[in-house]
Amino acid sequence: MSDPLPLPMAPFEHYMLEDDRPDYPMTFVLEMTLRGEGRRDIFDRALEVALSRHPLLQSVVRRRFLRKPQWVSAPDPRPHVDWGTWDDPVDCENEHLDLTQEVGVRFWVRVGDHRTRVVVQFHHCCCDAHGGLLFLTDLITAYANCLPGCDADRYRLNDVDAQQLKRRDHLATHLWEPEKRWDFIKRTIMHTLRVLGRPASPLAIPEKRALGQRRTPLAFPGNLTRTLDVSVYRRLRKLARRNSATVNDLLLRELFLTMREWNTQVTTKKTGRWYSIAIPTNLRSIEQDRLPAANVLSYWFSIRGVSEMDDPEQLLRTIRDENEFVKRSRYTTVFLDMMRMVQRLPGALRLACLKQKCMSSVVLSYVGNPTRVLTERVPTNELGEPAFGNLALVDVNAAPPVRPKTRASFTVWHFEEKMRVGLRCDPYHFTTEDADMLLGMYVDRIEALVESVGTGKTDRTAAA
Numbered sequence: 001m002s003d004p005l006p007l008p009m010a011p012f013e014h015y016m017l018e019d020d021r022p023d024y025p026m027t028f029v030l031e032m033t034l035r036g037e038g039r040r041d042i043f044d045r046a047l048e049v050a051l052s053r054h055p056l057l058q059s060v061v062r063r064r065f066l067r068k069p070q071w072v073s074a075p076d077p078r079p080h081v082d083w084g085t086w087d088d089p090v091d092c093e094n095e096h097l098d099l100t101q102e103v104g105v106r107f108w109v110r111v112g113d114h115r116t117r118v119v120v121q122f123h124h125c126c127c128d129a130h131g132g133l134l135f136l137t138d139l140i141t142a143y144a145n146c147l148p149g150c151d152a153d154r155y156r157l158n159d160v161d162a163q164q165l166k167r168r169d170h171l172a173t174h175l176w177e178p179e180k181r182w183d184f185i186k187r188t189i190m191h192t193l194r195v196l197g198r199p200a201s202p203l204a205i206p207e208k209r210a211l212g213q214r215r216t217p218l219a220f221p222g223n224l225t226r227t228l229d230v231s232v233y234r235r236l237r238k239l240a241r242r243n244s245a246t247v248n249d250l251l252l253r254e255l256f257l258t259m260r261e262w263n264t265q266v267t268t269k270k271t272g273r274w275y276s277i278a279i280p281t282n283l284r285s286i287e288q289d290r291l292p293a294a295n296v297l298s299y300w301f302s303i304r305g306v307s308e309m310d311d312p313e314q315l316l317r318t319i320r321d322e323n324e325f326v327k328r329s330r331y332t333t334v335f336l337d338m339m340r341m342v343q344r345l346p347g348a349l350r351l352a353c354l355k356q357k358c359m360s361s362v363v364l365s366y367v368g369n370p371t372r373v374l375t376e377r378v379p380t381n382e383l384g385e386p387a388f389g390n391l392a393l394v395d396v397n398a399a400p401p402v403r404p405k406t407r408a409s410f411t412v413w414h415f416e417e418k419m420r421v422g423l424r425c426d427p428y429h430f431t432t433e434d435a436d437m438l439l440g441m442y443v444d445r446i447e448a449l450v451e452s453v454g455t456g457k458t459d460r461t462a463a464a
Contacts, residue, residue, distance in 0.1 A: 004162050005055055006062070007071040009125070010169040011339035012295050016124045017061065017069060017099065018353040019403065023428070025096040026124045029221040029399035030132045031117065035385065035392040038116040038143070040083055043109065046142035051077065053160050054135050054293040056126045061099040066346040079105045086112030090119050092220040097123045105135075116391060119221065124295070124401060129365070130282055131293035133373040134158055141378070144389035155378055155388070161290040168294045169336075170287075198303055200358045201272025202405040204263040205429045206437075216432040218425060223399035224435050225422045226443045233419040235453035236446070245320040248366050251412055252277060252302060252323070253316045254445040255364055260309050261445075262438055276303045278360035278406070281332040298332040301360055358405035367413040370396050399424045408438065421446070 009017065020026040051058050058077040062070045080102070082090075090108045097104055104123030109116065122132045141155045236247045243249075256275055263271040279300045288296060302322065308315055326332060342348045371386070371393065378386045385392040399422070400409035407426040414420065421443055425435040 002162060003055060003073070004165045005059060005071055005073050007055075007059075007165060009061070009069045009071060010295065011336055011343045012169075012297060013125045014069060014343055014349055015339050015353070016295070018350045020096075020099075020123075020125070021404070022096045024401075024403050026401050026403075027095060027097055027121050028124060028129065028132070028401050029119060029121050029223070030129065030136060031119045031221070031397040031399075032136060032140070032393060033395040033397075034116040034118070034140075034388075035114065035394050036116060036390045037111050037114060038109065038118075038391060039147075040109075040111075042143055042146045043083075044081075045146045046139055047079075047081070047107075049142035049146070049157075050135060050138040051079070053138055053157070053162075054127075054131075055162050055165060057105050057122075057135060057293055058103055059126075060101065060103065061125070063100065068343065074103050077103055079103050079107060081107040081109065083109045083111075086110050086115055086117070090117075090220065092121070095121070095220060097121070099123055099125055121221075126295075127293035128280070128282070128295045128297040129367060129370075129398060129400075130284065130297075130373070131291075131295065133370055134160075135293045137373055140388045140391065140393070143391070144378075147389040150389060159290045160292045162292055164288060164291040165294060168288070168291060168296060198274040198276075198305075199272070200276035200301075200303070200361050200405075201263075201274055202358045203259060203361055203407045203438075204267040204269070204271050205407075206266040206434050207268070208266050214431075214433055218427040218430060218432055218435060221399040221424070222427055222435075223397060223422050223424045224432070224439050225397065225420055226439060228419040228421070228443070228447070230414060230417045230419055232447065232450055233414045235450035238453050239450060243316060243320070245316060246323065249316060249320045249323055250449065251366060251446070252279070252319050252364060253312065254449060255362065255410065255442060256304050256315065257309055257312065258438075258442045258445055259361060260306060261441055266434075273305055274303055275306070276301050276358075276360040278363045280363070280365050281326075283330070283333065298335045300326050300332045300335070359403075360406050363400060363402075363406060363409040365398075365400055365409070365411045367398070367411060369415045370398070370413050371415045398422060402426050408435075410442065 016026050056071060058074055059071040060074045062072045064070060088110055090110065097106070104126035106121040108119040120132065120136065127135070138157055141157050144150060144155045236250055240247050240250055255277060259275050279302060281298050281300055282296065283298055284296045302319065304315065339349070342352060378388060381387040381392050385394060396415070398411050400411055402409055402424055407429060409424045411422040412420070421439065423435055423439040425438065
């Protein structure tokens, strides 16, 4: 596979680089739990295979005066790998990844008691969550192929073409119909003015705490989860159809209402008039089906005033209509167009990111079924788990980044017989107990929403 490096940074990657801070690193974590004990020698060989297929994860950033930063091959492409027993904690003394000095991926592997836990930290400049899952698929597939007695190509690796990285930023906006172009332009202008003219209110920092309540720091990777029965997801789909909406629309509405409830309960201070939810959107097309790990991502900012939440039914209708427009027009590429324009002015993107403006109150990532990428090419064992040699995939988890004043990132996904809601909070302002309370509010709203459709079960355990 030919090497496309050196490679100029795409606008979104450049934005992720400039928005990266030592105290708020622009990194995310993916975690796999597997049945069976992984072998270190096989893992090391598989890691070489997987990294060789994903150039941005073997690269560092070269900054150039008054020019775009550039991806170049790392002098030492070996990532940090911390191997230990199952009971060893996953410690990260410094979460910040300096891409000018090291590659943008780190590993912690814990093995024991017939289990394996793989925790992977990615820099968001290198890839998004979908790209990270593609890489992990290659890693565990290569692991199975490297086992003694296994045919080298028993499990087929994903088809990747490194040359597609040169076209990773070729994203087109698709309008509904040619005659709707002026409507699209008007709506684009109105939304831009809405974003600029209605500054987002940060999620309130708790000041009201129960007497004697514990204050446990949020430790790396800092993600809390609640697992619901998959019937909750099925009833959400049924309820969405009743309202000519989507599950995403319902989840978005409930998050707006959760934020208002949270700010009312935990603080007496004025919290502002506008709430904004940043929604990451995967922009991959058929033409990019062999793209290695990279960012093909943009953001949509859904903004609502506090008064708009007094009528939940009307709130859902406005969210539904807005999301339909965004989806059908691929309007989220407007955010990338803005980054591209700012990138043309030397130093402008860095100056824009230095401002401590609250771009969004929270982030909501709806990722569907993340295991589909991991499991579509492998057999299953007698328990129905995807099997990779002596390992079988049991669970997948994620911890998205947080940034100044965007103090919480929610993730919702489903697989097998589970629906999962995850939350990562700002560790400087939220304790584990605070985050668990916020997550509980959101999950309780989701459960209450589907009570009219049926009765569901939920596992209320939260794991940091």
